[in-house]
Amino acid sequence: MIEQRTIKTLTKAKGISLHSGVCTDIIFRPAAPNTGIVFRRVDLEEPADVPAIATNVQDTTLNTTIVHDGVGVSTVEHLMSALSALGIDNLYIDINSAEVPIMDGSAAPFVFLLQSAGVELQGVPKKFIRIKKSVCVKDGDRWAKFDPFEGFRIAFTIDFDHPLFQSQSQHAVLDFSSTSFVKEVSRARTFGFLSEFEYLRERGLAKGASLDNAIAVGDYRILNKDGLRYADEFVKHKILDAVGDLYLLGSNVIGSYEGFKSGHAMNNILARELLNSPDSWEYVTYNDDEKTVPKSYAGLVTAF
Ligand SMILES: [Zn+2]
Numbered sequence: 001m002i003e004q005r006t007i008k009t010l011t012k013a014k015g016i017s018l019h020s021g022v023c024t025d026i027i028f029r030p031a032a033p034n035t036g037i038v039f040r041r042v043d044l045e046e047p048a049d050v051p052a053i054a055t056n057v058q059d060t061t062l063n064t065t066i067v068h069d070g071v072g073v074s075t076v077e078h079l080m081s082a083l084s085a086l087g088i089d090n091l092y093i094d095i096n097s098a099e100v101p102i103m104d105g106s107a108a109p110f111v112f113l114l115q116s117a118g119v120e121l122q123g124v125p126k127k128f129i130r131i132k133k134s135v136c137v138k139d140g141d142r143w144a145k146f147d148p149f150e151g152f153r154i155a156f157t158i159d160f161d162h163p164l165f166q167s168q169s170q171h172a173v174l175d176f177s178s179t180s181f182v183k184e185v186s187r188a189r190t191f192g193f194l195s196e197f198e199y200l201r202e203r204g205l206a207k208g209a210s211l212d213n214a215i216a217v218g219d220y221r222i223l224n225k226d227g228l229r230y231a232d233e234f235v236k237h238k239i240l241d242a243v244g245d246l247y248l249l250g251s252n253v254i255g256s257y258e259g260f261k262s263g264h265a266m267n268n269i270l271a272r273e274l275l276n277s278p279d280s281w282e283y284v285t286y287n288d289d290e291k292t293v294p295k296s297y298a299g300l301v302t303a304f
Pocket of ligand 1 (some may be wrong): 033077078237
């Protein structure tokens, strides 16, 4: 049986939040089977829960913000991406501000923390969302789609008209049966254009941004003195974002996702479109020996 997963022991992180610029503490706590991923705002007079599900997404301006009963948590996508990669189904995340810390701008610090806490198998079948029919959403020249695929595969194309992007690959296809998310994707950092920075600051965004947590793209070069972590770090980060946004479906997906100039908004529209098309997908579990789990998820058979 492939079992639901939580973490073994409580673990903590602390850091600056990208947009609000405040210092934020988060505490990860084990949660019972079928709880899902639930943020808990502990800075309010009454602690308030915000379930990390696609239908709670309200704002997608440069981050993914979830809101429940008027209480929000923003920039959840990199953490959700780490949780998807580790297949963690159930977790409480106590947070003392309205925004998840940005850490180094990637998912790697969250992966490391959660791996260090250890994974607990929970004795209850893990539910996967298996794509049965294609679902596609479009907005102008941007689009995103799901297709049936016995595994988990992501293809992504970015298209930035900028000298720096002409010299590097703006397209990537990753099949997670042969590619490790932790090694090949989790370290890809968020990025921003210096030319847009002042505009963002004026709108109250990117207050916590620095070269420690983002790749700064100047007119002709990257300002971070150590350069890039992957040759195609930009498109890899968009894949990291997509994996996080899709995990708001509440389960790991058995299927293929492709995005063309997609972002948080379009990823959420796709997730909602899927949920609204019940004949396009089904829940599957692996609780007997007859069905074999796709290779992309073979790592979920055991804890680590
Ligand atoms: Zn991102």
